[in-house]
Amino acid sequence: MSGLEAIIFDVDGTLADTERDGHRVAFNCAFNDEGLDWNWAPELYGKLLQITGGKERIQFYINNYCPGFVPSSGELKSFVAELHASKTHYYVQLLKEGKIPLRVGVKRLIDDARKQGVRLAIATTTTRENVTALLESTLGADSLSWFEVIAAGDIVPLKKPDPAIYRYVLEQLNLEPHVCLAVEDSANGVKSSLGANIKTVVTVNAYTENDDFSGASLVISDMGEEADPFKLLDGYAKGARCLDVSLLQEIMNQ
Numbered sequence: 001m002s003g004l005e006a007i008i009f010d011v012d013g014t015l016a017d018t019e020r021d022g023h024r025v026a027f028n029c030a031f032n033d034e035g036l037d038w039n040w041a042p043e044l045y046g047k048l049l050q051i052t053g054g055k056e057r058i059q060f061y062i063n064n065y066c067p068g069f070v071p072s073s074g075e076l077k078s079f080v081a082e083l084h085a086s087k088t089h090y091y092v093q094l095l096k097e098g099k100i101p102l103r104v105g106v107k108r109l110i111d112d113a114r115k116q117g118v119r120l121a122i123a124t125t126t127t128r129e130n131v132t133a134l135l136e137s138t139l140g141a142d143s144l145s146w147f148e149v150i151a152a153g154d155i156v157p158l159k160k161p162d163p164a165i166y167r168y169v170l171e172q173l174n175l176e177p178h179v180c181l182a183v184e185d186s187a188n189g190v191k192s193s194l195g196a197n198i199k200t201v202v203t204v205n206a207y208t209e210n211d212d213f214s215g216a217s218l219v220i221s222d223m224g225e226e227a228d229p230f231k232l233l234d235g236y237a238k239g240a241r242c243l244d245v246s247l248l249q250e251i252m253n254q
């Protein structure tokens with residue numbers, strides 16, 4: 001039997017529904033500023049989400065949808081990096097305007113973990129800047145200090161589904177995988193956390209509900225609240241109505 005010592009959260013799609021009305025909108029603003037006629041509609045964006053990382057996603061789009069594209073200035077790699085920096089600027093603005101709330105039950109679970117002395121960490125593909133803006137705009141300026149490790153973006157050479165980001169978090173926490181639990185929302189995220197041998201709970205969203213979550217311990221609609229329980233999609237939730245430390249502890253012991 002292992003005690004739960006840390007919860008490692010993914011960010012995009014897990015803490016908040018950031019993709020369709022956040023990242024996607026910001027990409028399109030950056031494209032527009034650059035005079036590009038690219039427009040990532042919600043459905044196309046769903047396909048592009050298979051590629052994790054904003055810079056990697058832009059590069060994939062150019063390779064597959066814009067053959068022969070030549071940037072207006074400089075090399076392609078630096079052009080993509082600048083375009084992505086502009087996208088980050090727009091995305092942070094959206095967060096600062098309070099446009100993206102946390103998903104159901106996220107604050108409750110974080111509060112529960114803090115009360116019970118469970119350590120918190122983040123493993124995400126997005127940039128540190130974006131994580132900071134999301135946490136500050138939803139949980140307040142202090143909340144950054146609640147997370148012992150915030151592993152983000154290019155801190156590791158390979159993004160999810162590679163397990164590098166989760167391995168990095170384990171190293172920083174100085175914990176073995178069997179005392180940690182990951183919360184993810186996508187197949188790429190689950191491959192990454194399971195690749196680091198961390199048991200994983202999935203809260204799905206509209207972009208990921210049909211993903212393959214093989215190996216996940218529990219798949220639910222969202223973290224739920226007592227008054228607004230989650231829907232159980234796969235696994236055994238012991239009759240729980242919401243994802244809390246006690247349910248995570250049960251999962252650790254399965």
Ligand code: XBP
Nearest residue numbers: 012023052053054124125126127189
């Ligand atoms: C999130 C992503 C990110 C965001 C964009 O994946 O794929 O690329 O869409 O972020 P995960 P950046 O939730 O698995 O971490 O543009 O900042 O890269």
Ligand code: MG
Nearest residue numbers: 010012013185
């Ligand atoms: Mg995610």
